[in-house]
Amino acid sequence: MRVASIGSGSKGNGTIVEASEGRVLVDLGFGLKETARRLAKLDLTPLDIDALIVTHEHADHILGVAQFSRKFKVPVYMTPGTFDHKRLGALEAVHPVNYEQRFKIRGLTVEPVVVPHDAREPCQYVFSEGPCRLGVLTDLGHVSAHVAKCYKECDLLLLECNYDPGMLSRGPYPAALKQRVSGNLGHLSNDQAAGLLTQLNLTRLRHLVVSHISQKNNHPDLAKAALSDPLKNWSGTLTISSQNDGFDWIQV
Numbered sequence: 001m002r003v004a005s006i007g008s009g010s011k012g013n014g015t016i017v018e019a020s021e022g023r024v025l026v027d028l029g030f031g032l033k034e035t036a037r038r039l040a041k042l043d044l045t046p047l048d049i050d051a052l053i054v055t056h057e058h059a060d061h062i063l064g065v066a067q068f069s070r071k072f073k074v075p076v077y078m079t080p081g082t083f084d085h086k087r088l089g090a091l092e093a094v095h096p097v098n099y100e101q102r103f104k105i106r107g108l109t110v111e112p113v114v115v116p117h118d119a120r121e122p123c124q125y126v127f128s129e130g131p132c133r134l135g136v137l138t139d140l141g142h143v144s145a146h147v148a149k150c151y152k153e154c155d156l157l158l159l160e161c162n163y164d165p166g167m168l169s170r171g172p173y174p175a176a177l178k179q180r181v182s183g184n185l186g187h188l189s190n191d192q193a194a195g196l197l198t199q200l201n202l203t204r205l206r207h208l209v210v211s212h213i214s215q216k217n218n219h220p221d222l223a224k225a226a227l228s229d230p231l232k233n234w235s236g237t238l239t240i241s242s243q244n245d246g247f248d249w250i251q252v
C-alpha cells in the first residue's frame with residue numbers, strides 16, 4: 001500500500017490510499033479544479049480514484065464530494081448521519097457505512113472507527129491489505145479508549161495535531177470557537193496526540209504523519225516538540241502534512 005495527501009487542515013483535506021487493486025480518496029474538501037490540480041502533483045487524475053470515503057460532513061472534508069462523485073461517477077461511502085441528501089443532491093452511488101462493520105473496496109479492507117467529534121455521525125478509518133495496517137485519525141476532541149484500541153497496531157498513522165494550547169488561547173479565534181476547538185468534541189491538541197502515542201505499539205509503527213495542523217493555532221515545530229518525548233526511542237520516519245501541499249507518497 002501507499003498513501004499521500006492533497007492537503008490537510010481546516011481549509012480542505014484529501015488523503016489517497018492506494019492498494020494493489022485500486023485507490024480511494026478519504027474526504028474531499030476542495031473544489032473540482034483545485035482537486036485536479038492537486039492530484040496532478042501526485043501523478044494522478046480524478047479518473048484514477050475508485051471510491052470516495054467520507055469521515056464527516058464538515059466543509060473541509062466534504063466540500064468537493066458531491067460534484068466529484070457526479071462528474072467522475074465515483075461511489076461514496078459514508079455513515080447515514082453524514083449523508084444529507086438535501087445538501088449533497090444525487091450522488092453516483094451511496095454506500096452506508098456501519099460503525100460496527102468493516103467493508104472491502106478493491107481488495108482494501110476498511111474499518112470504520114467511531115470518534116468523539118461535533119458532527120452528526122463522524123468516524124475515522126483504518127485501512128489494511130494483507131498484514132499492512134494504515135490508520136487515518138483526525139478531527140477528534142479526545143482520545144477515547146475505543147480509539148486507542150483500534151489504532152494500537154498500525155504500520156503507518158496519520159494523526160491530528162491540531163493546536164498548541166498556548167497558541168490557541170492567545171490566538172485570534174473568538175472565545176466560543178476556542179472553546180469548541182479545545183472541547184471534548186473538538187480537535188486534538190499536540191499534547192493529546194502525544195498521549196495517544198504512548199498507548200500505541202511503536203515498535204510496529206514505521207511512519208507517523210502529523211496532520212490537520214492549524215495554521216493559526218499551531219506550528220509544525222511545536223507539534224514535533226510535543227511528540228518528541230513519546231518518540232524518543234523510536235526509529236521510524238516523521239512527516240508533516242501541510243494545508244498547501246499535503247504530503248508526497250509514502251510506501252507502507
Ligand SMILES: [Zn+2]
Binds near residue numbers: 009013058061139212
Ligand atoms: Zn477537519
Ligand SMILES: [Zn+2]
Binds near residue numbers: 117
Ligand atoms: Zn471536523
